[in-house]
Amino acid sequence: xxxxxxxxxxxxxxxxxxxxxxxxxxxxxxxxxxxxxxxxxxxxxxxxxxxxxxxxxxxxxxxxxxxxxxxxxxxxxxxxxxxxxxxxxxxxxxxxxxxxxxxxxxxxxxxxxxxxxxxxxxxxxxxxxxxxxxxxxxxxxxxxxxxxxxxxxxxxxxxxxxxxxxxxxxxxxxxxxxxxxxxxxxxxxxxxxxxxxxxxxxxxxxxxxxxxxxxxxxxxxxxxxxxxxxxxxxxxxxxxxxxxxxxxxxxxxxxxxxxxxxxxxxxxxxxxxxxxxxxxxxxxxxxxxxxxxxxxxxxxxxxxxxxxxxxxxxxxxxxxxxxxxxxxxxxxxxxxxxxxxxxxxxxxxxxxxxxxxxxxxxxxxxxxxxxxxxxx
Amino acid sequence: xxxxxxxxxxxxxxxxxxxxxxxxxxxxxxxxxxxxxxxxxxxxxxxxxxxxxxxxxxxxxxxxxxxxxxxxxxxxxxxxxxxxxxxxxxxxxxxxxxxxxxxxxxxxxxxxxxxxxxxxxxxxxxxxxxxxxxxxxxxxxxxxxxxxxxxxxxxxxxxxxxxxxxxxxxxxxxxxxxxxxxxxxxxxxxxxxxxxxxxxxxxxxxxxxxxxxxxxxxxxxxxxxxxxxxxxxxxxxxxxxxxxxxxxxxxxxxxxxxxxxxxxxxxxxxxxxxxxxxxxxxxxxxxxxxxxxxxxxxxxxxxxxxxxxxxxxxxxxxxxxxxxxxxxxxxxx
Numbered sequence: 259x260x261x262x263x264x265x266x267x268x269x270x271x272x273x274x275x276x277x278x279x280x281x282x283x284x285x286x287x288x289x290x291x292x293x294x295x296x297x298x299x300x301x302x303x304x305x306x307x308x309x310x311x312x313x314x315x316x317x318x319x320x321x322x323x324x325x326x327x328x329x330x331x332x333x334x335x336x337x338x339x340x341x342x343x344x345x346x347x348x349x350x351x352x353x354x355x356x357x358x359x360x361x362x363x364x365x366x367x368x369x370x371x372x373x374x375x376x377x378x379x380x381x382x383x384x385x386x387x388x389x390x391x392x393x394x395x396x397x398x399x400x401x402x403x404x405x406x407x408x409x410x411x412x413x414x415x416x417x418x419x420x421x422x423x424x425x426x427x428x429x430x431x432x433x434x435x436x437x438x439x440x441x442x443x444x445x446x447x448x449x450x451x452x453x454x455x456x457x458x459x460x461x462x463x464x465x466x467x468x469x470x471x472x473x474x475x476x477x478x479x480x481x482x483x484x485x486x487x488x489x490x491x492x493x494x495x496x497x498x499x500x501x502x503x504x505x506x507x508x509x510x511x512x513x514x515x516x517x518x519x520x521x522x523x524x525x526x527x528x529x530x531x532x533x534x535x536x537x538x539x540x541x542x543x544x545x546x547x548x549x550x551x552x553x554x555x556x557x558x559x560x561x562x563x564x565x566x567x568x569x570x571x572x573x574x575x576x577x578x579x580x581x582x583x584x585x586x587x588x589x590x591x592x593x594x595x596x597x598x599x600x601x602x603x604x605x606x607x608x609x610x611x612x613x614x615x616x617x618x619x620x621x622x623x624x625x626x627x628x629x630x631x632x633x634x
Numbered sequence: 635x636x637x638x639x640x641x642x643x644x645x646x647x648x649x650x651x652x653x654x655x656x657x658x659x660x661x662x663x664x665x666x667x668x669x670x671x672x673x674x675x676x677x678x679x680x681x682x683x684x685x686x687x688x689x690x691x692x693x694x695x696x697x698x699x700x701x702x703x704x705x706x707x708x709x710x711x712x713x714x715x716x717x718x719x720x721x722x723x724x725x726x727x728x729x730x731x732x733x734x735x736x737x738x739x740x741x742x743x744x745x746x747x748x749x750x751x752x753x754x755x756x757x758x759x760x761x762x763x764x765x766x767x768x769x770x771x772x773x774x775x776x777x778x779x780x781x782x783x784x785x786x787x788x789x790x791x792x793x794x795x796x797x798x799x800x801x802x803x804x805x806x807x808x809x810x811x812x813x814x815x816x817x818x819x820x821x822x823x824x825x826x827x828x829x830x831x832x833x834x835x836x837x838x839x840x841x842x843x844x845x846x847x848x849x850x851x852x853x854x855x856x857x858x859x860x861x862x863x864x865x866x867x868x869x870x871x872x873x874x875x876x877x878x879x880x881x882x883x884x885x886x887x888x889x890x891x892x893x894x895x896x897x898x899x900x901x902x903x904x905x906x907x908x909x910x911x912x913x914x915x916x917x918x919x920x921x922x923x924x925x926x927x928x929x930x931x932x933x934x935x936x937x938x939x940x941x942x943x944x945x946x947x948x949x950x951x952x953x954x955x956x957x958x959x960x961x962x963x964x965x966x967x
Contacts, residue, residue, distance in 0.1 A: 300639055485716055489796055496637025538686050599640070599708060606643040606705065610698065614650045617694060621687040 264547075267540065271547040274527070285516060286556045292509045293560025293608050294567070295502050300600055301568040302576060303495030305592040310487045314480060318452035319461065321478045322468060332447040337472055341453060344467050346460045352448030354437050358402065358430070363391040371434045379433045383416035387427030405442035412436060498576065499607070506608070510615045517619035528623055529631030538624045545620030553609045560608075561601065569594045636716075640709040641791050647702045648784040654695050658688045659777040662770040669766060685766070689754050692773070696747040703740050704899075706787070707887050716796035723887035732790035739783040741906075746776050748910035749917055756918060756934055760926035823872040823964055830868040834950050837861045841912065841943030845936050855916020858942055862909040865949065869901070875964055876956035900952050908945035911938040 275282050322341065324333040333352070341350045354371035367388055377383055384394060394400060399411040418426040438445065455461050465477045520528075528541055567573055569592055661684045670678055710733070711723035720726045727733030750772050757765040840854040869886045877894050889898030915938050922931050956962070 303639075481715075485796065488716065492639075493637045495639055496642060499639055499642055500637070538683075539689075542686065542690055599712070602705065603640045603643050606647060606701070607639070610647065610650065613694065614654065617654075617691060618687065621690060625683045625686065 267544050268547050289556035290560040294563045297561050297564030298567050299498045302573050303491045305595045307491045308595045317480050319454045319480050322451040322475050325476050335446050347453050350453040352451050355449050367428050367430050369430050371437050372431050377431050377433045379435050381415040382412045383431040385418045385426035385429040386420050386423050389417050404440050510611050514615040517616040525631045528626050529628040533628040541624035652784045654691050655777045655780045658691050662773045665770050699744045722885050724885045730793045732786050736786040736790050743779050752914035759930050762926050764924045764926050821871045826871040833864045838943045838946050841939045844939040851915050851919045855913050858912025873953045879962040904945045904949040908942045912942035914938045
């Protein structure tokens, strides 16, 4: 019986919505657009956060950097032995990496020395982005200018597969000898030291011990990197949402105004309904279903469009604001990450304010006196 | 300050709820002062119309409050990786002093709003607005609590300082992780089990007894309230342990996670629903003598008691299932 009543009211609501097609379509399209903007921002930040966390899973658990005057400096390889003495720390290694500005492409490349034997002296392996801007194929030669001004060429042995582009776009793998020659770096130092820890519970104890033995270093844990990325993207996404909240406010005012400005025809309709025995609460119920139909249809269309925008078109509208920028930015499609929580948050952001804005106008409509409307 | 979208949406929620209750309370005061059913004045007519609006507002508010309750716990859970030492929602709530008060107040307000709706439902069934003054007194009581909740929740989120890398120093271990307690103190499991089953079964029994005989309404209402408290304590003390199959993890929030089959949702919804309808029976008890309610009140109360008993039974079944059927034994040693 209760369900039947709701069913009948929904029936009536749908037909009355369809009778005023043009007016309702205008509302739905504005509503949809608002949801589209919000959903795009949220999908994008969430997906990129996931992407970052997947990449960082492979990162070393702990990085030790030497500091001098508050700045990052090259670390002596002698530190490795001292760290190795700490129980629980293992695979302690020095890393060599840096940035090389390429005047031809006008871009910064990331240079890294991989494990021994992966790249031989005189050869390099480059990412897709590097090969794109420098028009490189395998077996081509790429010129570098060393820190002393000497120009020398290195042969491209390998180009990374496009799948790894997000991490490897601007990457060049180079042998240790060439790296030291290029940057004029003496033997016996590295850029930083990485290590892993057998028992993750000991991470902070070991970090503390390193900090005690080597007071001129700073220690960065992988967890902290993850946390920082999370915060940065939360912040960026949140900023975008705050910017967009103006849109939301405009939309709320619009829907409030639309819901309170009933046309003479609508007023007469409600008057007649009440005259034939509908109660105030029934009319409020009808208005509730009207709002639900409009919200749900706009919500689904808006979310669907945002999905296309972010995951198929790589969100051309928001990318620069959310991702940061670089000359050599990787081209990649985000892997779709959507969970119920995101959809729910989005729902709270859009549908709840709309509902809130229409409660009072729909009550006002429902308490119209039948005789006063029908007399006019 | 966190700029997480979910946190922003919670701000939006609580501001909306607070404004709604403020608006309703404003007319509540007018109704309390000026309500006179005998009068046919314009004011009285407009107040009668306003009661529809306030019922609608409060119905929305109640559902928003439920959503925001779950959304809050979920968000807090979601944020835990940002804080050193926080393993789940329980840890995040401990990060500052506002977390648990905000959550408890949310629960309390949800119960209060639920009781208001029961009063409202009953009032609408009587032809002469028999409970109108009581109803609006309760509303005036609810309003400040909702405002305090909003303020507490905002303070909680604004006061969260995530542990991120700063430019001067990457290390965090200088802050003692033990300062963030991530475990909740719990009561011993064996006596708790006895109390839990004793209280819950007697509540269900009393509910069914009231349904059949219409006697013992006050006792049933008190027991429903007690059941809520005992169940909360038992969830922390032993029920959650069976779900996690871990003798040390007492968190009542992880039950809401996917890993445990979202078992928390049926548990909490049944528990809160059972408590609201059960206590509603008691709230309605004093009005059984009012003329316009004489006919309908007993049937409303009986229905509420039945619903409450069924919900508590569902809670019992869901909570007992892992105790009986998981391989985990809590007192096995």
